[in-house]
Amino acid sequence: MLHIFGYLKRSWKSVAVIIVLLVLQASCDLTLPQYTSNLVDVGIQQSGIDHAAPRELRAETMDDLTLFLSDAQRQEVMSCYEADGAGRYVRTTDREATLDRLDEILSMPMVALSELAARGQSADDLRAGLESGALTREHLRGLLTGMREQMSGMDGSTITQKAILFTQSEYEALGYDLADLQMRYLLTTGAKMLGLSLVMVLAAVLVGLLASRTAAELGMTLRRELFTRVVSFGNEEMTKFSTASLITRSTNDIQQVQMVIVMLLRMVLYAPILGIGGVLRVSRTRTGMAWIIGVAVGAVLLLVVVLMQLAMPRFKRMQVLIDRLNLVAREILTGLPVIRAFSREKHEETRFDGANTDLMRNQLFANRVMTCMMPSMMLIMNVVTVGIVWFGAQGVDLGRMQVGDMMAFISYTMQIIMSFLMLAMISIMLPRAGVAADRINEVLSTEPAIRDKAKVKDDAVQEWKGEVRFEDVSFRYPDADADVLEHISFTARPGQTTAIIGSTGSGKSTLLNLIPRFFDVSYGRITIDGVDVRDLSLHKLHDLLGYVPQKGVLFSGDITSNLKFGGDAITDEAMRRAARIAQAEEFIEGKLEGYASPIAQGGSNVSGGQKQRLSIARAIAKGPKIFLFDDSFSALDYKTDAALRRALSAELKGATHIIVAQRISTILHAEQIIVLNEGRVVGIGTHETLMRTCETYQEIARSQLSEKELGGMQA
Secondary structure (H helix, E strand, C coil), X not given: CHHHHXXXXXXXXXXXXXXXXXXXXXXXXXXXXXXXXXXXXXXXXXXXXXXXXXXXXXXXXXXXXXXXXXXXXXXXXXXXXXXXXXXXXXXXXXXXXXXXXHHHHHHHHHHHHHHHHHCCCCHHHHHHHHHHCCCCHHHHHHHHHHHHHHCCCCCHHHHHHHHHHHHHHHHHHCCXXXXXXXXXXXXXXXXXXXXXXXXXXXXXXXXXXXXXXXXXXXXXXXXXXXXXXXXXXXHHHHHHCCHXXXXXHHHHHHHHHHHXXXXXXXXXXXXXXXXXXXXXXXXXXXXXXXXXXXXXXXXXXXXXXXXXXXXXXXXXXXXXXXXXXXXXXXXXXXXXXXXXXXXXXXXXXXXXXXXXXXXXXXXXXHHHHHHHHHHHHHHHHHHHHHHHHHHHHHHHHCCCCCHHHHHHHHHXXXXXXXHHHHHHHHHHHHHHHHHHHHHHHHHHCCCCCXXXXXXXXXXXXXXXXXXXXXXXXXXXXXXXXXXXXXXXXXXXXXXXXXXXXXXXXXXXXXHHHCCCCCCCCCEEEEEECCEEHHHCCXXXXXXXXXXXXXXXXXXXXXXXXXXXXXXXXXXXXXXXXXXXXXXXXXXXXXXXXXXXXXXXXXXXXXXXXXXXXXXXXXXXXXXXCEEEEECCCCCCCHHHHHHHHHHHHHHCCCCEEEEECCCHHHHCCCCEEEEEECCEEEXXXXXXXXXXXXXXXXXXXXXXXXXXXXXXXXX
16 A cells, blocks of 8 residues: 555655645535525525625614614724715725624624514614613613523524614615625626636646546556566566566556556545535534534444455455466467367366456455445435434524525535545555555565676676686576586687587576576586676676577567567678578578568467577577577478588687587587586587497487497497
8 A cells, every 4th residue: 555655756746736736626616515505595595685784874774773882883883884975874894804793793783673673663762762861871782682692592693684684674775776686696606606616627627637647657657667677587586476477467457556546646635625624614504413424424434444344355366366367368378279289178268267257256246345335325425414404404493594504514514425435435446456556566676686786897808709617507496405507617618619418307408598697506607708697797798698599489570670689780781691691591581571571479470490590590690709509409400400500600600609409410510518417517528529438428319310320439
């Protein structure tokens, strides 16, 4: 899980911009319910009058209201109004804080005047009482206190509504068109809501764009880093991670991480902002129903915990099952000819069905858990909505709440629950993505056992000749109990052919693979022109070598791209010369497109012998100092084999040739033949010498050549 957040550090600038946009989006989203409440409470119920403090009022009304005010309050009110000389007072401020203060001061006097009017009395009666001394201003303020105590069961907004009814009457007396006032308020508020919606949509689109771009770039970077690391792996690491698993990690796992990163940036960051904002807004509604949100959030958290307990083990197992399916599919597709030859199609189909069924069952269980989530969440949301309407309607009936406040409370509650829903959805997906991230990081954190030293000796030799020396070399595979090669010592000199022969399993290919450092020696050392191969950079070492594997490997493209695989510096002339030496020129030019003829993946559209000759030509075109042939002539007929060896001797005289061979005929004329038996050197010399001195070589020779072919060279 931490790895996913670690990946996001690379794109911190984009993440910062996304957070700013999400805050903007959440602000708009959280403001809309309040505007909806205002449309109902102010626009419809209050005819568009949003404050009890009138914009204008008659002079006599001002006098009546100030009867109930203290000197300080009267001074405060009069500082916000100005007489226009026509018997009216005009409000001089629109500051929201000032208007709220005026509402607080004037609301109860307005309610008091309304109550007097309902009783058939007027402010003149109060004024007369003041003049006669029957009443004092303290009595009037006491009257307001008593009325406030009588209305203590009502919400403050209800008192404000009664005051606004007084303001409506005042506007009517002044000749205001209340319908026009209401329509202007509705249109203005609607325009603000539309503007907020457009800003919210724009922010959401930009967040989606940035999140997708960030995730795509991270996915591309991870694939590049993963591929670069895998390319640097040796045989030990490739054995640890199967090819099928590495393919899954490079594709499916990174896709999982990429998808979750989009959701993290789009939903996980947005959910807390929306949830916290919703809680703050709800706390301002003063509805007394906050406990409903607590119950809803508790139910959601309980549901999430239960679902995660059920789903997490399945998601963790998902990637292992995908690896297994890929492995089985790859083995079947690779070995299809053998499967058909042994009529094992049904058996392999059953094996594939087993892996496929296991994956299907695991996915079905996880999907069923996910399927249960949404209906459960919707049930919780609907029950909560019904609860809010039930208890909210009682509050409206008792005068403690307005309809708009109840609607806003419902909206904020849904936003809070939706934020938890978003977190719940991502919490179900995160375990699988966390497993995928761990698998990716496992590859990225694996250091190749074979790598360059901190200080290499690439410039230790001015002119490389290509002399290869084995000095008491022993080797054993990792975790093996015994050495595969023991105390190997010999020298392969430039201009000479050194052949390695032995029975199957004697260690021939292993010995050859130590030179390019596909493995590192366990004891002793291998040198090129006196420099230990471990002291050279891998690039320099491989630049000196021309390696032809036992199984020819070609890449999709054409013949030219395969022959010039050694580098862009290879000229057409060098390519054609290499093809001629490798005895490949005839069949290449026999093709309709010649060197531009296409090569299918793996070279499946050429024969085994052609594939080997193209592989040999590819190594020759590179122009190395040392040629390593790992039984690279096995697919050639005797005539082509002999012609190719003659061409190699004639054309590449200055290079060192090291050949692993199974056929005696391939190495008859080698200057040095090394005979291996069970990982040990049992003979070194020419063919004639070994036929006299090495029993193992004699057995191999007699098993392949007739007495006539051996002639007088037998011991």
